[in-house]
Amino acid sequence: MTTTDPVKTTATPKASRRTTKRPAEPERFALLGVWAVLFLVFSLIVPETFPTTANISNMLGSQAVLLVLALGLIVPLRAGDYDLSVASTLNLSAVVVAVLNVNQGWNIWAAVIAAILVSMVVGVVNGFIITRFDIDPFIVTLGVGTVVQGLIYQISNSVTITGVDRKLSDTMLTQPFLAIPVDFYYAIALCVLVWYVFDHTAFGQRLLFAGQSRDVARLNGVNVSGLRWVSMIISAGVAGVAGVIYAGTTASADPTSGAAFLLPAFAACFLGSTVLKIGRFNPWGTLIAVYFLVTGITGLQLMGAQQYVQQLFYGGALVVAVIMSKLVKTRGERRRQAEVRPDVPA
Amino acid sequence: MTVPTTTVASSGAATPAPLLRVTGLHKSFNGVPALRGVDLDVRPGEVHGLLGANGSGKSTLIKVLAGFHDADSGTVSIHGRELSSPFGPRGLREEGMGFVHQDLGLAPAGTVLEHMALDNVGHASGFRRVDWSAERTRVRELLDRFEVEVDVDATIDMLTPVQRAMVAVVRAVGGQERIAGGERRGQILVLDEPTVFLPRHEVGMLFALLDRLRAAGDAVLLVSHDLDEILQVTDRITVFRNGETAGTRDTAGSTRDDLVQLILGARDEHVAKGAAVIRDDRPPLLSARGLTGDRIVDLDLDLHAGEVVGITGLAGSGFEELPELLYGVTAPRAGAVVQDGTTITDLRPAASMARGVILIPADRKGQGGVLGLTVMENMSLPFLTRRARGFRIDWKAIQVQAQEACDRLNVVPPRPAAQFGHLSGGNQQKALLGKWLDTAPRVMLLSEPTQGVDIGARREIFKLIRAAVAEGMSVLCATSDYEQLVEMADRVIVLDEGRIRTEIHGDDITKDALASAVYAEEAS
Known part of the structure; x- marks a missing residue:
């Protein structure tokens, strides 16, 4: 390279430090531990209903929609942008599938592809407004999401559409593999894909930098606006996929229930950022968070808790997650800093 | 322009007790000392200049006083009351200090009245009603008293730069008056390079305001790089060097040469630059033609293979802007960047990188x-x-x-x-340097490359840069650190108000030569 000789000699004595072990970070696995304890406790309290194949299979399968949605959402979150329109996009996708398939008589697969494309248009609009006019994505996606909700009412005439082609339900739900609905495996596959993209592609690394510091990314030749735009399209497209799965699992589409996914999705993403890779949105953490949340809720409901426990749990989890990630980060920071300190020349 | 109304004696019983006295203040960051026991005293009814090269500790001191950093040791006394750090988030404001930072801290869309009321309300409990008419009267009276002719309902973006600066000053004064309450005590106002972004002909208006403060028995601590300004407006001057107080002088009787000597300290030896062959026989690697930015005006510049070109000037002269313009961070208003004989049309960071031009920004934490x-x-x-x-x-x-x-x-x-x-x-x-050197760049644009860097690492960085140049790279280094230019640069271009004032070559680059070029008298 350009500079080799002048300082090369000084480096060798320090090379032994290279083998220094990475600090163990037990906090990284805290949520997994809590999850295990939770599972154990519920198994002891309600042994006849909780630790059964039917219940576990139900828990795994029922959360596929939420997991897919959250996996789409972490893409813009990683780039430092909120996308509050994902829930209505999911709903739009489900309604489009139902309207095209049931009311218009389209082939189910054509309807599915159309629904995903329509969803991506939402992301295109979001990204255009955010990057072209440089507006806070929080407010843009809030507005666009509400517009989408209006469109849903319009195209569905505000009624629930039932009778979506059984072929869709068959591929999603009714033919379980190893007693677990197939949509669970789709979600896992997406999880692997997102993990690969985040950790092993240049795109994923650029997203990370764009999220951490827009200036640094830009000065290092990253097309930050383009990247943010693409991340909005991805999250909308994945929300569309989640909507298709949702329509498949219920074989119908109603104009309102999608909104209920918004908070759980954010809770899962933020809680997920406290696991495995602390302070970073990561797909496996999100997966763990989704199933941690559903374990808690299902267990409490089996113990006889009312429906409202769901809100309490999701809302509480979101708040606790952000506090936790802050605390854990500062603690880890202090320790790592102490590690580096002694080397700093005075 | 200003003859001190009270002759300040440097010793003797006649000396008034200082309003602000700083003794033995220490502060270090990450083990790198920024303040190594500075002393300073500011008396009532004086404008006190604070000078020093970059990194000499001026801004660290002000940040400690403002409560932004906590000092490691040392004491500060105000009105004879001894205090020790930490001073809390509001710093010494409660004790009667006011701060005007370079960016003035004004919101463009707010009115003058709102800004002044904010200070007043910010102190009261949250639900207290804002008495707008009383507030209006108070603000009017304050502006009148200091003869600042500004409409209280004007929004900040309607004001001229100097009016903004004056509003910021009066605001800082007004904020303290309320805190002192009852009888008006002498206030201490800290102005951090308030004139950098002001048009030359309007600076006098701000200084007239300082005179009125002085007449009211207040004290002003004026931080500036501009020697003429300091000589013109202050009563006494303190110079910091390398985190220590280099000395305090009465302005009357001081000359610019005394001050430059005090700022720079003892001359030290040059470090060999190492032989690099400057290929100015070949076409330049990168050129600017008529480049105009926010501050730079119509600049022509050629960067040849094998040379380090330093660019410097006073803060605000535009030298800081050049690396970013050449890299394409900010679009130039006019002019062009030429590389290998072709005019660059796609001037963006990504495209610059692809052409082998890289930037290491000054803001390492925010941008690097x-x-x-x-x-x-x-x-x-x-x-x-x-x-x-x-x-x-x-x-x-x-x-x-x-x-x-x-x-x-x-x-x-x-x-x-x-x-x-x-x-x-x-x-x-x-x-960061290692990262960029591995990309094998052809042109390296540096902005304050050794800011906040300890002395040992500085040397290593200089060596790296010289080694890179010896291999045929071209380096542009924008900095206000003269020592760095002496050690590194093959030629130095001094900017003044966006234009090239002078160019210094080879062995003529000394700290004295740079200082006198930068601080040269304005041609009138």
Whole structure:
């Protein structure tokens, strides 16, 4: 390279430090531990209903929609942008599938592809407004999401559409593999894909930098606006996929229930950022968070808790997650800093 | 213009007790000392100038007084009351100090009245009603008293730069008056380079305001780089050098040469630059033609292979802007950048990188690297763009490369997995340099490359840059650190109000020559 000789000699004595072990970070696995304890406790309290194949299979399968949605959402979150329109996009996708398939008589697969494309248009609009006019994505996606909700009412005439082609339900739900609905495996596959993209592609690394510091990314030749735009399209497209799965699992589409996914999705993403890779949105953490949340809720409901426990749990989890990630980060920071300190020349 | 109304005696019983006295203040960052026991006293009814080269500790002192940093040791006394750090988030404001920072801290859309009322309300409990008519009267009276002719309902963006500066000053004074309550005590106002962004002919208006403060028995601590300004407006001057008080002088009887000597300290020896062959027989690697930015006006410049070109000037003269203009961070208003004989049309950071032009920005924490990520991740970024065309990042290769760069550049700790933000400034800069050098750039644009870097790392960075130049690279270094230019630069261009004032070559580059070129009298 350009500079080799002048300082090369000084480096060798320090090379032994290279083998220094990475600090163990037990906090990284805290949520997994809590999850295990939770599972154990519920198994002891309600042994006849909780630790059964039917219940576990139900828990795994029922959360596929939420997991897919959250996996789409972490893409813009990683780039430092909120996308509050994902829930209505999911709903739009489900309604489009139902309207095209049931009311218009389209082939189910054509309807599915159309629904995903329509969803991506939402992301295109979001990204255009955010990057072209440089507006806070929080407010843009809030507005666009509400517009989408209006469109849903319009195209569905505000009624629930039932009778979506059984072929869709068959591929999603009714033919379980190893007693677990197939949509669970789709979600896992997406999880692997997102993990690969985040950790092993240049795109994923650029997203990370764009999220951490827009200036640094830009000065290092990253097309930050383009990247943010693409991340909005991805999250909308994945929300569309989640909507298709949702329509498949219920074989119908109603104009309102999608909104209920918004908070759980954010809770899962933020809680997920406290696991495995602390302070970073990561797909496996999100997966763990989704199933941690559903374990808690299902267990409490089996113990006889009312429906409202769901809100309490999701809302509480979101708040606790952000506090936790802050605390854990500062603690880890202090320790790592102490590690580096002694080397700093005075 | 200003003859001190009270003759300030340097000793004797007649000396009034200082309003502000700083004794033995220490502060270090990451083990690098910024203040090594500074002393300062500011008396009532005086404008006190604070001078010093970059990194001499002026801004650190002000940040300590404002409560932004906590001092490590030392005392501060105000009105004879002794206090010790930490001063809390509001710093010494409650004790009667006011601060006007360079950016003035005014919101463009707010009115003058709102800004002044904010200080008043900010102190009261949250639900107290704002008495707008009383507030209006108070603000009017305050503005009248200091003869600042500004409409209280004008929004800040309607005001001229000097009016904004005056509003900021009166606001700082007004804020303290309320705190003192009842009888008006002498106030201490700290102005941090207030004139940098003001048009020359309007600076006098601000100084007239300072005179009125002085007449009211207040004290002003004026931080500035501009020697003429300091000589013109102050009563006494304190100079900081390397985190210590180099001396305090009465302005009457001081000359610009005395002050320059005091700022620079003893001359030290040159360090050999090492032989680099400047290929000015060949076409330049990168040129600017008629380049105009926010401050730079119609600049022509050629960068040849094998040379380090320094660019300097007073703050606000435009030298800081040049690297960013050449790199394409901000679009020039006029003019062009030429590389290899072709005019660059696509002037963006990504395109500049592809052409082998790289920038290491002055704001290392905000623009250079991401503090929360690891060293390796920070070093990987250009290679994602340049090399990882495939679908998969070769983390192993990047790890090896980062490790090699850390070892070669003697980054401490030499662990790519360490968090970037935990490295000292010098090691951060070395890591960034290593990253960019690995991209084999042709032109390197540096902005204040050794700001906040300890002396040992400075030397290493200079060596690295000289070695790179010896291999045929061209380096542009924008800095206000003269010592650095003396050690590194083959020629130095001094800017003044966006235009080239002079150019200094080779052995003529000395700290004295630079200082007198930068601080040269304005041609009238």
